[in-house]
Amino acid sequence: MLTKTDFIQYLSCPKSLWLKQRKPEVYPEGEFSEYAKKLAAEGYLVENYVRQLVQGWPDAEACSFQDVFETGEGLHARADMLRANEDGTVDIFEIKSSTSVKDSNPHNQLKDAAFQTIVAVKTGRKVRNIFIVHLNKDYVRNGEIDPAGLLTFADETTRVKGLLAETEQQITDALALLNEAAIDESSCRCLTLSRSHHCDSFGYFNPxxxxxxxxxxxxxxxxxxxxxxxxxxxxxxxxxxxxxxxxxxxxxxAHNVKNPFVDVADIENFISVLEYPLYFLDYETYASAIPIVDGTGPQEQLPFQFSLHVLHEHGGIDHFEYLADQPESPRQLVETLQGAIGATGSVVTWNKAFENTRNKEMANAFPNQRDFLLGLVDRTVDLMDVFKTGYVDIRFNGSTSIKKVLPVVVPDLSYEGMEIADGTAAMDGWNKMINEEDSEKRAQLRTALLAYCELDTLAMVRIFQFAQTLVRDR
Incomplete structure (x- = not known):
């Protein structure tokens, strides 16, 4: 069987799909699978609003959802929505949780629709129009969700039909590959792709x-x-x-000399521009296909938590934190932060583009706090930069993620064993917390969220202190 999900995986790495179907016992489920699950879950949320909107259409009875098409050669497709036209043709609607039409790998929505169209035609349907239904990036929630404002119906008939011949050949090739009892397993085509684009089975094919x-x-x-x-x-x-x-x-x-690469002057340049007290700041945010708070839009990052460690010049440390207990605009978060950060002192983050983008967004949302938030932007420095050029350990493996740097330079501090240990888990944990009715479970999730975010900023403090020792001990 070749499903739409299988076909998209084939386009990314044919051998990876073969391994998944032919040798499932050795196939390593990984990021590709998890991302696909996330997209599917969000797609169903969006579909619910499509269903609401369609109920008001004059031809609502002609629309159906989740129609299945199967062919004798093993093709399987499930149309998100189908509309039967008076002339005997059908229109296909692919429902997506993105805010635009994606037309490139690894999540090519036009190829999705082309696959659906081909399978529908092979089962005897005549397809007239093809739509990609996605979220309107300009929609802002104000009260109850307005499906008509939330959704965009993009007519992609011309572009999809222009891909049909190519897609049909690719389907033929994919079926032929899956029918092979054995293939060359010595490598896969992901060799020429960057690490972030490797298939889940890269290690299997390229040991x-x-x-x-x-x-x-x-x-x-x-x-x-x-x-x-x-x-x-x-x-x-x-x-x-x-x-x-x-x-x-x-x-x-660093790899060749088997010791960290250290540029003390580079580290000293970073430290020399800092002004005490130092405010180590980290936000946690929630992004959802369907905005859960008034004033926000689809897939918009909603800050719901911060942790702030304040390092004073003579070594004293204070800690401040905030965690929203319900879906709300981040106004209270900003006011709490403003009460904790003084008018002077550098703001230290890890990957400052993220925090600064949130600050700029909140400055636009809350004019009364605009000067404060834009002031934070001006005062923010990026501790991650030190570990791009000032201190590089091969054990980072080319990454500057705090999850890679911390265990190497501060081995006594760890995320291991935490109930919530990364940003994605924090997003999921907060969603569960605000919807949890059991007070004990809710309190447990709250404690886990606070512990994780606090460790993020404490980790920055300890990493910064490590950098200071490199300058002092040179």
Whole structure:
């Protein structure tokens, strides 16, 4: 059987799909699967509002949901919505939780619709029009959700039909591959893709790739990656420093000398511009296809929590925190933060683009706090930058995520064993907390959320203090 989800996976990595179907016992379920589950769950939420809207259409009785098409050759498709036309044709509606039509891998919605169309035609349907139903990025909730304002019906008939011949050939190729009892399992085509685009089964098909490899180099250009692969150069010891960028060189140097790359002057430059007290700030946010708070839109990041550690010049530390107990605009969060942050002192974050974007969004939403929030933007520095060029350990494996840096430089502090241990889990945990009726379970989730966010900013304090020791002990 070849489903739409299978087909999209085939387009990303054919061998990965073959392994999933032919050798499920060794197939490693991973990020691809989890992301697909998230998209499916959000899609059903959006579909509920499509159903509400369609009930008011004059031809509502001609519309049906979740129609299944199956062919003798093993194709299986489930149309989100189908409309029967008076001339005997049907219109296909693909319902998505995105705020625009996605037309590139790994989540090509036009290919989704092309697959659906081909399977429908093979079962005897005549398809007239094809729509991608997605969320209106300009919609802002004000009271009850307005389905007509929330949804956009994009007529993609021309673009999808232009893909049918290509898609049909790809379907034929996919079925042929799945019918193969054995394939070359020595590699997969993800070799020429960056690490973030590797299939779940990359390690299975490419077991000879070193733990620290060319895929550890951030922002490696596609052409350069293809050249290294074609030459069989995967190990970092096979790459010359003059072949990579300034940001990539420290990773190779740290690997080759088997010691961290340290540029004390670079670290000192970062520290020298800081003004005490230092405010280590982290937000947790919730993004949903259907906005849950007035004044927000689809997939908009809603800050619901912050943790703030304040490091004074002579070493004293204070901690402040906020966690919303119900869906609400972040006005109270901002007011609480404003009461904790003084008029002077640097704001330290990890990946400042995220916090600063939230600050700018909240400045637009709350004019009375605009000066304060934009002032935070001006005062914010990014501690992550130190670990791009100032201190690079090969054990980071080319990442500057705090989850990679912390266990290396502050091994006594860890996220391991925490009930909530990453941002995605925090988003899910808050959603469960605000909907939980059992007071004991609700309190448990609240404690877990507070502990996680507090560790994020404490981790920044400890990492910063580690950086200070490098300057002091040089």
């Amino acid at each position: 000879g790739i070193p733990k620290y490899s060319i895929y550890s180099l951030p922002r490696l250009s596609g052409r350069k990656l293809e050249n290294f692969v074609s030459e069989g150069r995967f190990g970092l010891d096979q790459i010359e420093l003059n072949e990579v960028t300034r940001l990539q060189r420290p990773i190779i140097q």
